Amino acid sequence: MIGRRRVMGYGIAGTLGAIGVGVGVGSGLVARSVARSVRPDTGRVDASPSRVSEPAPAPPFDTAPARGVLERLLAGHADQIELLAVRAADDVERYRIRTSVLAAVTVEGTSIAALLAGVGWYLKYVADVTVSLPGDSLGRLPAVLPTPRAPIAGAAAVKHRFALNDTENGYAGAYRSWAEWERTLDVLALHGFTEVLIPAGQDEVYRRVFAEFGYRPDELDAWIPAASYQPWWLLGNLQGFDAPEDPAVRQAGVTVVQQAADRLRELGLTPVLPGYLGEVPPGFARRNAGARVLGQGIWNGYQRPDWLDPRDPHFARIAESFYRHQADLYGRGTAYKMDLLHEGGNSGGVPMGDAAVAVMTALQTARPGATWVMLGWDGNPRRDVLDALRNCAPAVCARSEVLIIDGCSDRFAAFDREADWDGTAYAFGTIPNFGGRSLLGANAATWSDRYSKALAANGTALSGIAWLPEASSHDPAAFELFAELAWRPDPFDLSDWFAHYAARRYGTVDAAATQAWQTFAQTAYSLPPGTYSQAQDSLFTAWPDLSATSAVAGGPEMRYDATSFQSAVGMLLQADPALRTIDAYRYDIVDFTRQALANHARVLLPKIKAAYTGHDLPGFHTLTGRWLNAMTLLDTLLATDERFLLGTWLRSGGHDARALITTWGGRTPAASLHDYGGRELSGLIADVYVPRWHRHFAALEPVVAGTAKTWAQTDWFAMDDAWARSGKAYPVTAVGDPFAVANDVMAFLAAF
Known part of the structure; x- marks a missing residue:
């Protein structure tokens, strides 16, 4: 079995010594990758015809693939980072970051993975920028990259x-x-x-x-x-869905x-890659005499594939x-x-x-x-x-x-x-x-x-x-x-990590952003274990039910203080307007404002239920109107960033891509899996979620008014399925100013 390794000498500052045997420029045990304008080291001592240089030992690995990553991600700055491949003294992957003779900075590594991890660490902890999933702050990089004040060493604690x-x-x-x-x-x-x-x-x-x-x-x-x-087919959960x-x-x-x-x-x-576990198509035993094939029954309403012993x-x-x-x-x-x-x-x-x-x-x-x-x-x-x-x-x-x-x-x-x-x-x-x-x-x-x-x-x-x-x-x-x-x-201080995260995420220290992230750390990122590894979902995406506490069966209720979170979003919006050109800041403004609106739904829905059960028609009108206005405002906010567009999600997918984020397939699976893959996307809110809630509120109104004792049930699956089969096209280009809409959202929330 695979053993574990315990290595010492980790950190983001301080001189930690050599990575491995023979580290050093000109040692013959390094492979260099620098800007194309730098002449490679040929091993020749001088140009005298009487001196014959000895061939350098083969490099431990080629740094060119790592160079390719830099050129794709750091186009204008890649040539300022020198990459050196070094031989490892043990089985631990290591990197070292130091000042360079040939470029702004040198990163040495015992593998391509270690090299690139070292570059990532340099970007975060020296250059103060991030490249993440999604968003980056590379627009804040100076023309000339900064150098580390002292060498920085890192080692992988796990293989x-x-x-x-x-x-x-x-x-x-x-x-x-x-x-x-x-x-x-x-x-x-x-x-x-x-x-x-x-x-x-x-x-x-x-x-x-x-x-x-x-x-x-x-x-x-x-x-x-x-x-x-297909992921669930490979897992043996279902077969044969869609054309x-x-x-x-x-x-x-x-x-x-x-x-x-x-x-x-x-x-x-x-x-x-997936391996082979024994899934076979229907009728395998009939075609192959003596084959021991076992039917696997039903998974959430789907027929599982047969399994061959x-x-x-x-x-x-x-x-x-x-x-x-x-x-x-x-x-x-x-x-x-x-x-x-x-x-x-x-x-x-x-x-x-x-x-x-x-x-x-x-x-x-x-x-x-x-x-x-x-x-x-x-x-x-x-x-x-x-x-x-x-x-x-x-x-x-x-x-x-x-x-x-x-x-x-x-x-x-x-x-x-x-x-x-x-x-x-x-x-x-x-x-x-x-x-x-x-x-x-x-x-x-x-x-x-x-x-x-x-x-x-x-x-x-x-x-x-x-x-x-x-x-x-x-x-x-x-x-x-x-x-x-x-x-x-080793354990590290999460408060300190998050206190400095904003500066790395947005490429500069900003007091408002720092304060906002300290609150985010204390709320959304301080969730305790117990039952869930995820935060709560959005009630806007739920099949309408005034008693809903989650859009999906068994999902968590509110897991942190929504009021503090909302205040932090307002603080994030107060950051220096110069940050608005930074991709990561734009993305976060949309995402965190979206979350604040989603959290507000958990405040509104119980009040709507109280107005319904109390036959408070004016209150019911006011609160349901606010709910629908919030959803419309949310759709407008999400339309300002292409990563929150339904059109971006759909790409070239057909009915299967639409069904996965709504019905989760047929009517029977929908009973337990509807909206399991649901998300807040511009277009999906306007054309699926808003019509649902609008119809539900309209159906409830006669009961609130006292003109009916019961309300007409709606077949939510039929509604969602009709949309999934509609084939309607959606924009893939963002529109509007995210900061203006986010400020409108915060004003909307503050008015309640």
Whole structure:
């Protein structure tokens, strides 16, 4: 199993010494990447024909891919950063930042990941800017980059820095372009992540595999869902939702995944691909005599795919085909993500430990030494699975590894993963956002406290961190903080971190912004563990119900002081107007003002209910009018930034992209999953959420007025489904001034 490492000498200031053996310009053990105008070191001492220079040793790795990230993200300043590849003295990834002879700053690293993490640290803690998901403050960089006052050294406390969730390709957008993926991967690399889950594009693998087993294209079309729903198909939760996609759209998706996998390998990072667990199309047992196929029942109203017993001889044949075709499309991998019977299913009496050994055997046959990555979630992984993999035949287990990426490290009051998993290597992880919902906040104090304690424990199996939002590009503050855990093994002062976050986020010290973020830290980012790892969602996005406390079933109620949060948003708006040219500030103004309005809905709705039950018709008119005005104002606010536009979300997606954020598919699934992926987007509010609430309030009015005893029920699914099938196009270009609208929102809130 994967061991953990405890290294000392971390920090963001101070001279920490050499990174590894032979560090230094001209040592022959470094590979340099600097501006193109700088002549490379050839190893020649002088130009005398009587002196013959000896060839320099081969560099430990090529810095050109890291240089490419800088040129994409820091276009006008990349040539001022010198990158040096150095040989590692141990198995710990390290970086050092220092002044440079050839450029403004030199960053040395023992891997591309360490190099880029060092550049990211330099940007935040020397240049005082950030590049995040989403938003950046690069517009505040001076023409000449600043130099560090003293060398800064950093070392990775853990080997594994894992990013993205199985469902990310659905909730973040299954139709993202390569440009969007490229930026996401570049920013993840700049924050030191080493493994990225890429589950998209596997439909083409399955098409090729089961064509070998006699399935026609139309039969596979009926089994494989549309792109937005494929994450849940791969998890074994559903099959066959929505019409087959245009082959050209499918091929475009394959091309993007190929580019993503190639880019990650180019950067020395690991694309984590799905492995084969035994899913088969309908009728497999009829076509293959003797095959032991188990029906898996229903998941939230969807039929699960059939599961082939991994001990069945047919399993090894399919797995061989799967890994072969997957490699043809996306290259050979070293880590594969799989969960046996995710969120339920039917084992049919199959011993799950034996099944796991069979799955691992097929994986190791195809990819010797590969790591099986499992999600820590909802009883998964089972102890019998882990015990079997720990004790199975050396021919399989001696060369294999298991890594659990824990989705619940900060979720529950009790936390003991050593006992839960008996020494299996795991990554401390969080799912701070479910469904890509519009919300802000995190159990941040729990991250710092639990992670450092787990890392310091004797014999710990903690080997990584895992950033697992169900949709990326939400809540950049949470992203920044969590990513730093990998380079901070000791507890740190969250108040201090957030006190300085505003300066890094916006590229300058501003008293109002600093004060605002101190309050945000004390409210939205000080959520305690217990039941949830995420903040509350927006009631504007709920199916109308005067008693609603969450838009989704089982979601949290208000988790922090909304009044203090609202005051902080007002303070953020008072920052120097010069910040308004900074992308990160523009984004945050829209997002935090949006959140303040969403929080206001939780104040309004109980008052509307009281007016309804009290038959207060004037009060009911006033309060429901305010509710609808708030939603209209919210739609106007979100229209000012393209990242909050429905048109941006839809991209080239069809009904599947619309259904995922409203009905979640058919009528039966909608009963439990409607609005699970809902979010506050301009266009979605105006055309889906406002009509819902307007109709509901109109239906309630006769009861309030006393002219009716009951109100007419509305079929919300039918309403949402009609919109999802409408095919209406939406703008992809922002309109309006976010700061003017945000000030209007704050005036609206203050007037209540």
